[in-house]
Amino acid sequence: MYVELKNINKLFGNFKASDNVNFEIEKGKLIGLLGPSGSGKTTILRMIAGLETPDSGDIFVDGIRINDTPPSKRGIGFVFQNYALFRYMSVFDNIAFGLQVQKQNKNYIKERVLELIKLIGLEGMEHRYPSQLSGGQRQRVAFARALAPSPHLLLLDEPFAAIDAKVRQELRSWLREMIEKVGVTSIFVTHDQEEAIEVADEIIITNRGKVEQKGTPIEIYKKPATPFVAQFIGQSTVYENNEDKIQLKGFEMIKSNEKAVIRPEFVQITKLGKLKHYMSAAEEGIVEKISFRGSYLEVNVKVKNIILTSNRSLEDEMIEVGEIVNVQIYRLYVFNENKTYLLENSAMADNNYIYI
Amino acid sequence: MKNNATKNILISISILFITIMLVIPLIAVIIYSLQDGIEAYKIAIFDKYTIKALQLTLLATVSAVVINTFFGIFAAWIITKFSFRGKHFLTTLIDIPFAISPVIAGLIYILVFGRTGWAYDFLQAYDIKIVFAVPGIILATIFVTFPFVSREIIPVLNAQGKDEEEAAALMGASGFKIFTKITLPHIKWALLYGIILCTARAMGEFGAVSVLSGHLRGKTNTLPLHIEMLYNEFQLSSAFAVSSILVIMAVIILILRTIVEYKGKKAGE
Numbered sequence: 001m002y003v004e005l006k007n008i009n010k011l012f013g014n015f016k017a018s019d020n021v022n023f024e025i026e027k028g029k030l031i032g033l034l035g036p037s038g039s040g041k042t043t044i045l046r047m048i049a050g051l052e053t054p055d056s057g058d059i060f061v062d063g064i065r066i067n068d069t070p071p072s073k074r075g076i077g078f079v080f081q082n083y084a085l086f087r088y089m090s091v092f093d094n095i096a097f098g099l100q101v102q103k104q105n106k107n108y109i110k111e112r113v114l115e116l117i118k119l120i121g122l123e124g125m126e127h128r129y130p131s132q133l134s135g136g137q138r139q140r141v142a143f144a145r146a147l148a149p150s151p152h153l154l155l156l157d158e159p160f161a162a163i164d165a166k167v168r169q170e171l172r173s174w175l176r177e178m179i180e181k182v183g184v185t186s187i188f189v190t191h192d193q194e195e196a197i198e199v200a201d202e203i204i205i206t207n208r209g210k211v212e213q214k215g216t217p218i219e220i221y222k223k224p225a226t227p228f229v230a231q232f233i234g235q236s237t238v239y240e241n242n243e244d245k246i247q248l249k250g251f252e253m254i255k256s257n258e259k260a261v262i263r264p265e266f267v268q269i270t271k272l273g274k275l276k277h278y279m280s281a282a283e284e285g286i287v288e289k290i291s292f293r294g295s296y297l298e299v300n301v302k303v304k305n306i307i308l309t310s311n312r313s314l315e316d317e318m319i320e321v322g323e324i325v326n327v328q329i330y331r332l333y334v335f336n337e338n339k340t341y342l343l344e345n346s347a348m349a350d351n352n353y354i355y356i
Numbered sequence: 357m358k359n360n361a362t363k364n365i366l367i368s369i370s371i372l373f374i375t376i377m378l379v380i381p382l383i384a385v386i387i388y389s390l391q392d393g394i395e396a397y398k399i400a401i402f403d404k405y406t407i408k409a410l411q412l413t414l415l416a417t418v419s420a421v422v423i424n425t426f427f428g429i430f431a432a433w434i435i436t437k438f439s440f441r442g443k444h445f446l447t448t449l450i451d452i453p454f455a456i457s458p459v460i461a462g463l464i465y466i467l468v469f470g471r472t473g474w475a476y477d478f479l480q481a482y483d484i485k486i487v488f489a490v491p492g493i494i495l496a497t498i499f500v501t502f503p504f505v506s507r508e509i510i511p512v513l514n515a516q517g518k519d520e521e522e523a524a525a526l527m528g529a530s531g532f533k534i535f536t537k538i539t540l541p542h543i544k545w546a547l548l549y550g551i552i553l554c555t556a557r558a559m560g561e562f563g564a565v566s567v568l569s570g571h572l573r574g575k576t577n578t579l580p581l582h583i584e585m586l587y588n589e590f591q592l593s594s595a596f597a598v599s600s601i602l603v604i605m606a607v608i609i610l611i612l613r614t615i616v617e618y619k620g621k622k623a624g625e
């Protein structure tokens with residue numbers, strides 16, 4: 001493994017910012033560090049870079065323990081959350097800074113900087129100052145500055161957070177392409193799951209200083225390892241089989257100490273009376289809200305006091321707010337304190353031939 | 357419009373107040389100093405004791421500015437870029453000269469370095485004179501102008517955060533390079549502004565210096581002390597003539613201050 005964190009702990013006062021963090025990263029991968037705000041993502045990044053010192057635990061890069069290596073000798077590029085461009089230096093000088101510090105040959109510096117400026121598509125802007133650039137352009141300069149000294153590990157802290165939504169989409173694919181082109185192992189921090197799923201080869205999910213799960217976006221989505229991940233990923237409704245005897249058909253076996261997560265793709269809405277299969281598994285619900293999402297509709301439907309979300313194709317027959325519809329729930333994620341598991345609707349199970 | 361009337365009245369009151377309190381006295385100083393004719397003015401100004409006092413004032417001012425600039429940058433740097441125990445306490449300590457009357461500051465030095473002071477025997481042994489001597493004047497001036505530079509740059513450094521410095525450090529830049537290339541361009545105008553305020557205050561300092569000076573004409577008299585002495589001897593026109601030197605220096609500083617403020621604001625945009 002290229003980057004390894006072993007039993008990393010970090011306290012700020014008596015606040016546990018990193019709680020026994022362990023993970024490993026393969027060379028050349030683009031990793032997304034995903035978690036809610038304050039979950040310790042930046043702290044992890046800063047410890048890898050050497051800007052913070054872990055209280056205990058070891059950090060290895062390329063098989064070498066780097067805990068005691070000074071930050072400047074770690075060969076790590078860092079893109080700060082607000083870019084931290086040197087505001088009194090031009091774009092050229094910003095990107096050249098790391099090379100000048102290394103006392104590289106002047107011609108080489110010029111060649112390398114211009115090559116990077118070309119790579120980030122800012123030709124002709126090398127004499128501008130950061131204040132004369134747009135958010136997206138600043139981000140590109142920060143990226144080029146971090147890459148200039150050819151780091152073997154690139155760390156990016158919320159690289160898209162300060163950019164407006166339109167440009168963000170474009171920059172995501174741009175960054176992904178750039179990192180592939182350069183081939184540098186990278187870790188980027190984000191609190192936006194869509195971003196992580198779209199950009200990262202693998203995602204590490206953090207919560208309260210702990211690593212909850214590490215896996216490919218699909219693994220994380222399909223097999224959430226902890227209750228936190230199950231709730232955090234996807235647009236989820238949390239459902240409890242509580243004392244009020246709200247029970248969903250087909251899920252009567254959920255125990256009272258368990259909760260369940262219902263994802264939009266687990267829910268099927270059908271016009272009343274148009275249902276052909278598994279009538280016994282169908283609930284009735286009232287459409288509460290319909291939002292147009294561009295290529296599909298997002299429908300909120302109330303079933304037994306639970307608001308469920310479902311996505312509906314524009315091709316399907318139109319439904320209206322206030323309409324009573326049939327709702328089928330195919331499956332859900334059940335979890336208690338220790339585990340999560342996928343539970344299929346028992347009333348819809350194919351092998352249940354009694355219903356055929 | 358009623359609003360406009362209120363505005364005009366308020367502006368008029370302010371201008372009237374400033375004229376009575378500040379402008380007229382300043383003009384009076386210049387007029388009084390010239391009332392015995394230009395020859396008398398010249399004699400008062402080129403008097404050997406006046407020149408000595410001017411030299412001492414300049415020496416004390418330059419020393420205080422140099423030392424406080426160096427210290428001010430250093431203190432502001434550690435306060436804003438590092439977190440450590442007792443940081444708040446240090447910030448408060450720096451402000452002490454703002455809170456303590458200069459006379460008390462002078463007395464403190466007498467207590468420490470004077471005949472009955474803790475350090476007296478040590479100073480005697482090495483034949484060092486502080487109280488009633490030039491070093492005492494310089495020390496007192498440094499004390500009262502202590503916070504000016506650091507107070508001006510701390511907010512600027514705080515607003516900047518430490519990301520840029522961290523980014524430079526990650527790339528392997530030395531502390532000196534980080535300071536000259538990243539921090540200094542940023543605090544340049546605030547620093548100049550602080551230096552100017554510090555200069556103005558140092559030149560006019562009276563209380564603390566008065567306690568430590570001993571009023572030895574030609575030896576430990578600064579300009580303000582010299583003026584007071586002339587005044588007490590009823591040499592009014594001489595006193596005003598010498599005062600006019602301070603007034604002119606103050607006006608020059610005010611102009612500089614305005615320029616720096618303007619440029620700093622423009623650079624900040």
Ligand SMILES: Nc1ncnc2c1ncn2[C@@H]1O[C@H](COP(=O)(O)OP(=O)(O)O)[C@@H](O)[C@H]1O
Binds near residue numbers: 015035037042043
């Ligand atoms: N230097 C610090 N001193 C004190 N607390 C800190 C410091 N840095 C981070 N923290 C705290 O640690 C927690 C995790 O911070 P951080 O790693 O920045 O989270 P994230 O990047 O996931 O939002 C936060 O609650 C934050 O207040």
Ligand SMILES: [Mg+2]
Binds near residue numbers: 038041042157
């Ligand atoms: Mg963060």
